[in-house]
Amino acid sequence: MSEPRNVEPAAEASRVTATLRVNGEDHTVVFPVHHTLLEVLREGCGLTGTKHGCELGECGACAVLLDGRPVLSCLVLAAEAAGHEVETVEGLQEGNRLHPLQAAFADLGAAQCGYCTPGILMTAKALLAQNPEPTAEEIEEALAGNLCRCTGYRKIVQAVAWAAAILRGEEERPPEEAFLGSPLPEVRR
Amino acid sequence: MARRVFGEPVRRREDPRLLTGRALFVDDVELPGMLHVAFVRSSFAHGRLNGVDAAAARARPGVVAVITAEDLGSYWQAGPLLVPPPPIEGIVFHQRTQVILARDKVRHAGEPIAAVVAESRYLAEDAAAEIYADVDPLEPVVDLERALAPGAPRVHDDLGSNLAAHVRQSKGDYAAARRRARRVVGRRFTYDHGAAAAMENRGIVARWDGREEQLTVWDTTQAPIPIRNGLARMLGLAESQVRVIAPFIGGGFGPKIMMFYPEEMLLPWLARHLGRPVKWIEDRAENFFATSQERSQIHDAELAVDGEGRILGVRDRFLHDSGAYDPYGLTVPINSQCTLLGPYRVPNYDSEFKAVFTNKTIVTPYRGAGRQHGVFVMERLLDLAARELGLDPVEIRRRNYIPPEDFPHHHGLIYQDFSELVYDSGNYEPALDQAVEMIGWRRFKEEEQPRARRDGRQLGIGVVSYVEGTGIGPYEGARVTVETSGTVSVTTGVGTQGQGHFTSFAQVVAEQLGVDLDRVRVVTGDTGEFHWGTGTFASRGAVVAGNACHAAAAAVRDKILKLASELLEASAEDLELAEGEVRVRGVPGSAITLGELAAKANPLRGAVRPGTEPGLEATTYFGPARGATASGVHAMIVEVDPETLMVKILRYVVVHDCGTVINPLILEGQIVGGVAQGIGNAFYEQLVYDGEGQLLNASFMDYLLPTASDVPPVETGHVVTPSPLNPLGIKGAGEAGAIPTGPLFAQAVEDALRGAGLGLEQLEILEIPLSPNRLFELTEALRQGGGS
Ligand code: FES
Ligand code: FES
Numbered sequence: 001m002s003e004p005r006n007v008e009p010a011a012e013a014s015r016v017t018a019t020l021r022v023n024g025e026d027h028t029v030v031f032p033v034h035h036t037l038l039e040v041l042r043e044g045c046g047l048t049g050t051k052h053g054c055e056l057g058e059c060g061a062c063a064v065l066l067d068g069r070p071v072l073s074c075l076v077l078a079a080e081a082a083g084h085e086v087e088t089v090e091g092l093q094e095g096n097r098l099h100p101l102q103a104a105f106a107d108l109g110a111a112q113c114g115y116c117t118p119g120i121l122m123t124a125k126a127l128l129a130q131n132p133e134p135t136a137e138e139i140e141e142a143l144a145g146n147l148c149r150c151t152g153y154r155k156i157v158q159a160v161a162w163a164a165a166i167l168r169g170e171e172e173r174p175p176e177e178a179f180l181g182s183p184l185p186e187v188r189r
Numbered sequence: 190m191a192r193r194v195f196g197e198p199v200r201r202r203e204d205p206r207l208l209t210g211r212a213l214f215v216d217d218v219e220l221p222g223m224l225h226v227a228f229v230r231s232s233f234a235h236g237r238l239n240g241v242d243a244a245a246a247r248a249r250p251g252v253v254a255v256i257t258a259e260d261l262g263s264y265w266q267a268g269p270l271l272v273p274p275p276p277i278e279g280i281v282f283h284q285r286t287q288v289i290l291a292r293d294k295v296r297h298a299g300e301p302i303a304a305v306v307a308e309s310r311y312l313a314e315d316a317a318a319e320i321y322a323d324v325d326p327l328e329p330v331v332d333l334e335r336a337l338a339p340g341a342p343r344v345h346d347d348l349g350s351n352l353a354a355h356v357r358q359s360k361g362d363y364a365a366a367r368r369r370a371r372r373v374v375g376r377r378f379t380y381d382h383g384a385a386a387a388m389e390n391r392g393i394v395a396r397w398d399g400r401e402e403q404l405t406v407w408d409t410t411q412a413p414i415p416i417r418n419g420l421a422r423m424l425g426l427a428e429s430q431v432r433v434i435a436p437f438i439g440g441g442f443g444p445k446i447m448m449f450y451p452e453e454m455l456l457p458w459l460a461r462h463l464g465r466p467v468k469w470i471e472d473r474a475e476n477f478f479a480t481s482q483e484r485s486q487i488h489d490a491e492l493a494v495d496g497e498g499r500i501l502g503v504r505d506r507f508l509h510d511s512g513a514y515d516p517y518g519l520t521v522p523i524n525s526q527c528t529l530l531g532p533y534r535v536p537n538y539d540s541e542f543k544a545v546f547t548n549k550t551i552v553t554p555y556r557g558a559g560r561q562h563g564v565f566v567m568e569r570l571l572d573l574a575a576r577e578l579g580l581d582p583v584e585i586r587r588r589n590y591i592p593p594e595d596f597p598h599h600h601g602l603i604y605q606d607f608s609e610l611v612y613d614s615g616n617y618e619p620a621l622d623q624a625v626e627m628i629g630w631r632r633f634k635e636e637e638q639p640r641a642r643r644d645g646r647q648l649g650i651g652v653v654s655y656v657e658g659t660g661i662g663p664y665e666g667a668r669v670t671v672e673t674s675g676t677v678s679v680t681t682g683v684g685t686q687g688q689g690h691f692t693s694f695a696q697v698v699a700e701q702l703g704v705d706l707d708r709v710r711v712v713t714g715d716t717g718e719f720h721w722g723t724g725t726f727a728s729r730g731a732v733v734a735g736n737a738c739h740a741a742a743a744a745v746r747d748k749i750l751k752l753a754s755e756l757l758e759a760s761a762e763d764l765e766l767a768e769g770e771v772r773v774r775g776v777p778g779s780a781i782t783l784g785e786l787a788a789k790a791n792p793l794r795g796a797v798r799p800g801t802e803p804g805l806e807a808t809t810y811f812g813p814a815r816g817a818t819a820s821g822v823h824a825m826i827v828e829v830d831p832e833t834l835m836v837k838i839l840r841y842v843v844v845h846d847c848g849t850v851i852n853p854l855i856l857e858g859q860i861v862g863g864v865a866q867g868i869g870n871a872f873y874e875q876l877v878y879d880g881e882g883q884l885l886n887a888s889f890m891d892y893l894l895p896t897a898s899d900v901p902p903v904e905t906g907h908v909v910t911p912s913p914l915n916p917l918g919i920k921g922a923g924e925a926g927a928i929p930t931g932p933l934f935a936q937a938v939e940d941a942l943r944g945a946g947l948g949l950e951q952l953e954i955l956e957i958p959l960s961p962n963r964l965f966e967l968t969e970a971l972r973q974g975g976g977s
Contacts, residue, residue, distance in 0.1 A: 049210015113687030115439025
């Protein structure tokens with residue numbers, strides 16, 4: 001086996017320096033030209049909230065917003081994102097306040113392992129910007145490219161619909177059972 | 190009195206971190222000087238490995254090392270046997286566990302042959318592509334039956350055949366029962382499970398600190414403590430020199446409990462050997478090839494019933510696909526064997542299985558862990574018998590349930606936890622009644638189905654029941670500490686993969702100590718914090734670790750009361766714990782906070798009296814004598830399009846009994862998530878291997894997971910029979926949702942298509958998974974007047 005040796009830091013393909021505008025802040029980063037937005041967000045900007053489940057455009061875990069549109073960051077070259085507004089899950093919260101989507105996810109238990117959640121939150125945010133009053137089917141359709149293996153999606157769809165109502169300034173709430181689970185029988189212990 | 194928290198649907202404590210992107214997952218660990226690892230994997234399912242030529246790869250810039258089996262020297266080894274064979278009379282078991290890197294043979298496509306360590310993942314992968322593995326392909330062992338035929342090629346040359354295990358368990362006298370039977374129904378059933386496909390692939394980061402002589406490993410494992418213990422042994426380190434952290438894990442479902450994966454043995458060794466941190470993150474294709482999965486069993490089974498449809502006995506012979514190695518012992522097929530009995534009284538049972546080595550990825554538990562296979566066989570047999578006797582599916586189940594007075598119910602078999610299969614408690618009929626009521630069984634049969642048929646729509650209904658052995662031993666532990674700030678720390682060894690443990694454990698402790706949930710901090714899955722325990726599997730986290738937390742909190746409560754009664758000069762019975770204080774009941778102004786008490790319990794001057802311990806802290810273990818048996822009934826209504834054979838689920842009802850409920854919101858999440866995986870298993874997902882042992886659909890483009898539009902709303906109901914085996918009365922719930930969906934699907938689809946005047950009166954669905962294609966084949970065969 002080859003002995004460990006010190007090598008020159010990666011003589012990889014040529015590197016570029018670019019300024020990415022992420023969540024309203026400029027990040028000037030140096031990266032090999034072929035690196036994806038996903039990689040540069042996570043490794044260059046240290047924004048590891050964006051996840052990946054395939055890096056082939058098949059799972060939606062890496063979804064972020066580019067000028068408000070959802071894109072799969074594993075399929076976008078970072079260099080292409082320069083000069084555009086990138087939004088990631090880290091930018092959702094306003095100060096200490098959760099975004100209504102985040103709050104609805106928490107209240108309804110729409111995240112389990114939470115690995116798919118950042119991608120879903122961002123995709124949902126784009127949906128609500130474009131369609132403030134989506135039906136359940138429209139939500140399902142918008143999320144068709146976001147796989148979740150834990151939740152069975154129902155809570156997610158409910159949470160997105162509820163967040164939409166909150167953002168519209170409406171009072172409507174999902175049925176109590178959505179918050180409480182179905183009623184438990186009384187048991188003597 | 191503080192607000193009750195135990196049993197309440199409180200919000201999950203982990204969510205703020207998860208929802209804002211702050212939660213740490215393994216791939217988020219970034220260390221200075223970290224190197225990246227890529228693997229060269231076998232492209233053949235079976236072959237003789239003559240050598241590995243890595244010269245070109247080693248010469249590439251940025252490549253730090255290339256490791257083959259030879260380079261490992263004496264560290265080259267086969268992984269440990271995780272679960273030894275249970276003590277069953279006459280059992281045959283051949284242990285063949287996976288090796289770190291293949292040496293003379295490759296036994297499944299995707300088996301690691303060499304590892305490249307480089308300055309970046311790109312460099313490592315590019316170099317890996319330049320490594321040439323000289324393999325002479327051998328005829329692969331793929332088909333289960335052919336694998337056992339004389340003269341079949343052998344996966345392990347040193348064994349006489351591909352038989353991995355042979356187990357027979359029986360009770361009563363099946364042959365005699367069969368002679369008495371009014372009807373005997375027998376069929377061949379195939380049940381194929383699939384890939385767990387957690388959204389997060391596996392990953393490992395390892396760092397050796399030469400100054401501290403300390404190894405730290407971040408691992409996407411469901412079992413950090415056994416990993417630590419095993420690594421210490423393999424690397425010749427003290428256990429205290431190894432810290433394994435399972436941070437947030439992006440879904441486990443079983444395959445992440447498998448150990449040791451070759452990568453798990455190699456990365457820590459590399460870190461130590463190279464003196465630099467190393468990282469390997471699996472990609473999705475590797476996850477399909479190299480992460481364990483569940484697959485097929487073929488059952489030849491028959492059921493003997495009397496004229497009333499009462500079960501006289503069951504006989505089953507089945508083959509189980511082990512894959513290339515069997516590190517997880519016989520957990521999966523034993524689960525199938527035992528869970529087949531379901532909630533039913535089965536006086537005579539004769540079950541025999543052969544586990545078979547094949548040139549495919551290793552099979553270890555995936556949510557349900559073989560239970561599905563057994564439940565499918567039994568539920569289908571009941572449906573077939575009911576049809577012959579003119580009973581409806583509800584009635585035949587009702588007639589065979591173990592009655593509530595018959596618990597604990599002894600089955601006289603050995604279960605996966607090596608103890609006798611005994612159901613601790615249960616009450617099955619109310620669950621059936623509730624499910625039938627919720628789904629509107631009678632109304633459907635009398636009105637909706639006929640009406641739909643008149644309109645040319647084919648609707649069908651189904652109902653199935655199941656049990657699930659959960660919460661098995663050996664034990665878990667927990668440490669509860671009241672800190673001087675008044676914060677309560679709870680530390681336990683089990684890791685968490687999305688089950689909400691941070692919340693349920695906090696609820697258990699907060700309830701005992703009368704503190705607000707916000708004051709409870711839960712730490713899981715870090716051996717540096719707690720290092721006794723086994724792991725999160727077999728739906729046991731809440732049961733076993735939950736009860737350990739409960740016991741530790743109760744011990745701390747005693748300490749609190751003892752100290753407070755001295756300080757407040759009141760007897761312990763007059764004290765109450767609430768809102769983070771202890772006070773004398775009915776005496777305003779008598780309170781002392783838990784933080785103050787904690788400070789007094791750990792004084793800086795004076796002496797701690799003999800026989801007392803400093804601080805308000807306790808570490809306690811809980812080990813159940815055996816598993817607690819959860820149960821349930823699922824019902825569904827489907828619509829089948831007779832042209833396209835697409836199946837749409839219109840209603841899905843789950844009535845479930847997992848004993849006492851800690852948090853109904855979390856429970857519901859577990860059930861619905863399980864149902865979604867069950868639906869995937871029944872109708873979307875199948876790992877397709879060709880005759881060469883190649884997996885043909887190793888991507889999410891080809892292996893279809895259910896998406897948001899595929900999972901219907903799930904209506905849930907509960908029955909609660911607390912388990913007598915633990916003080917909290919809880920049973921596990923992690924796998925139940927996924928277990929009975931296959932037979933339910935089959936029953937409902939049959940119901941939709943038979944009797945619809947489509948010439949499908951003879952339709953029998955004896956296999957899972959289905960797909961529109963497969964349904965088309967089955968129905969075409971009947972329409973052609975054939976039969977399948
Ligand atoms: S990681 Fe981008 S779609 Fe899966
Ligand atoms: S919450 Fe785990 S994948 Fe969606």
